[in-house]
Amino acid sequence: MIRALRVRHRAVFLVLAALLPAGLAVALGSRRSVPPSPAPVEIPEIAVSSTPLRTALVGGAGVAVLARFWDRTESAAAVLELRAERDLGAPDVLLYWAPAPRAGETGATGSAGSLPEGSVLLGPFVGTSPRRFHLPEGQDRGLVALYSLGHQRVIWSWEIAP
Amino acid sequence: MSVGYRAVGWNRQKKLYDGSLLGGIALYLALFVTLALALFSEATLETILLRALGTLAFLLLHVVLSIGPLARLDPRFLPWLYNRRHLGVATFGVGLAHGVFALVQFHALGDENPLVSVLASNTRFTSISSFPFQQLGLFALLVLFLMAATSHDFWLRNLTAPVWKALHMLVYAAYGALVLHVALGVLQTETHPLYGVLLGLGVSWILALHLVSGWRERARDRELAAGRDGFVDVCAVAEIPEKRARVATLSGERVAVFKHEGRISVLSNLCQHQNGPLGEGRIIDGLVTCPWHGYQYKPACGRSPEPFTERVPTFRARVVKGRVLVDPRPLPAGTHVEPAPIEAGEALHG
Numbered sequence A: 001m002i003r004a005l006r007v008r009h010r011a012v013f014l015v016l017a018a019l020l021p022a023g024l025a026v027a028l029g030s031r032r033s034v035p036p037s038p039a040p041v042e043i044p045e046i047a048v049s050s051t052p053l054r055t056a057l058v059g060g061a062g063v064a065v066l067a068r069f070w071d072r073t074e075s076a077a078a079v080l081e082l083r084a085e086r087d088l089g090a091p092d093v094l095l096y097w098a099p100a101p102r103a104g105e106t107g108a109t110g111s112a113g114s115l116p117e118g119s120v121l122l123g124p125f126v127g128t129s130p131r132r133f134h135l136p137e138g139q140d141r142g143l144v145a146l147y148s149l150g151h152q153r154v155i156w157s158w159e160i161a162p
Numbered sequence B: 001m002s003v004g005y006r007a008v009g010w011n012r013q014k015k016l017y018d019g020s021l022l023g024g025i026a027l028y029l030a031l032f033v034t035l036a037l038a039l040f041s042e043a044t045l046e047t048i049l050l051r052a053l054g055t056l057a058f059l060l061l062h063v064v065l066s067i068g069p070l071a072r073l074d075p076r077f078l079p080w081l082y083n084r085r086h087l088g089v090a091t092f093g094v095g096l097a098h099g100v101f102a103l104v105q106f107h108a109l110g111d112e113n114p115l116v117s118v119l120a121s122n123t124r125f126t127s128i129s130s131f132p133f134q135q136l137g138l139f140a141l142l143v144l145f146l147m148a149a150t151s152h153d154f155w156l157r158n159l160t161a162p163v164w165k166a167l168h169m170l171v172y173a174a175y176g177a178l179v180l181h182v183a184l185g186v187l188q189t190e191t192h193p194l195y196g197v198l199l200g201l202g203v204s205w206i207l208a209l210h211l212v213s214g215w216r217e218r219a220r221d222r223e224l225a226a227g228r229d230g231f232v233d234v235c236a237v238a239e240i241p242e243k244r245a246r247v248a249t250l251s252g253e254r255v256a257v258f259k260h261e262g263r264i265s266v267l268s269n270l271c272q273h274q275n276g277p278l279g280e281g282r283i284i285d286g287l288v289t290c291p292w293h294g295y296q297y298k299p300a301c302g303r304s305p306e307p308f309t310e311r312v313p314t315f316r317a318r319v320v321k322g323r324v325l326v327d328p329r330p331l332p333a334g335t336h337v338e339p340a341p342i343e344a345g346e347a348l349h350g
Ligand code: FES
Pocket: B271, B272, B273, B274, B275, B276, B277, B290, B291, B292, B293, B294, B295
């Protein structure tokens, strides 16, 4: 290396030695205690009646999923509780709800592996602890679908009818 | 040292180096993915791969940045310099894979162009915890691309070694940007103390290595004063080992004073290839051999043997009472200077 570059190299590292530790300290010191990115969402605070209306053990994506359908006493919205017995083994799984067609309508169904039209995102579904999700107000008949964002397809779906 | 240009002048050593490099990369990725799948059951394979590539690129950059100062501090690290550019290109490749993966995972599912999305989706430059860290990564990736793209000897020769070196010093800006990319990005949500400690150790290692080696170089850059006749008393003949050199700073740049076969020859210390330190090399088969990649020069005229065309400046020298005196004015590159004979008595000491 020529001398001028050696001098520049020394200057660059004196600057980096001053800036990098300071930048690192500020960046690590100002971390929020609650991570800003969407973490797995637990919804334990939803008030539900003491006994589930229905409980079903269904096989999906090679994993048993326990689905409970709860009535919510103080409003018309129902609550669905799901628990996977093991990890679903698919990346970025989201839970969708597709309402069942009313009398006289044809059912909205998607092509194989895709979500039915009019599906509503209920939330992310990860891990094996029970998770509760609000269903859209006044709806308790429809299709529950687990959709893998990574695989871009429905990995499991289950029809709910009273 | 080559007459024409070839993509890569493969030899056994390069094949071994690159084979080990590729094997190491594959092993790291496999280990990372296996361990992460076993330890973090909630993590998706996409996220694990993204992190495996990101940590690997960052780790490789630490290795790349360590080789130079380590070789300055201890010649046993010189073989690592031999193919450092291949390591740099591999670092860019792994970093690019990380960047493309992140682009597809986080920015390709919307109706916006993914690159525009990276640049425009977050502009909170005044926030620390929500700083657009992706843009720091993009900047570093562009610098690594520039370096990888100009890493071939074709660019080195056309840009000239000092310009090429100056350009490649941008890697330090890229390193700074990547440290902040990690600290303002993944470490904002991954708050386990171990990750912060590892990053701190990596940064301390790089800073300490470069500061210590830079400091040592500074001491060696101290210039020697010329005597009344204009010649500089560089050292005693006995201080130079046979077929090796003593390095001194004259007229603002370093020269290499070689002793071989009872004579003294003085050349510029700067190899024409990448400005490697000729004075830290040896005379092999009668030729001064650069310790970095093996370019060779004739001691008397500073020219590479035919058919190669590299030349370095030479200097006049004489030996008086066992001391080597050198004229600090460089002669045009390739100028023949009759090597200064060492007096009989002095040769025995050497
Ligand atoms: S710097 Fe490459 S051979 Fe000298």
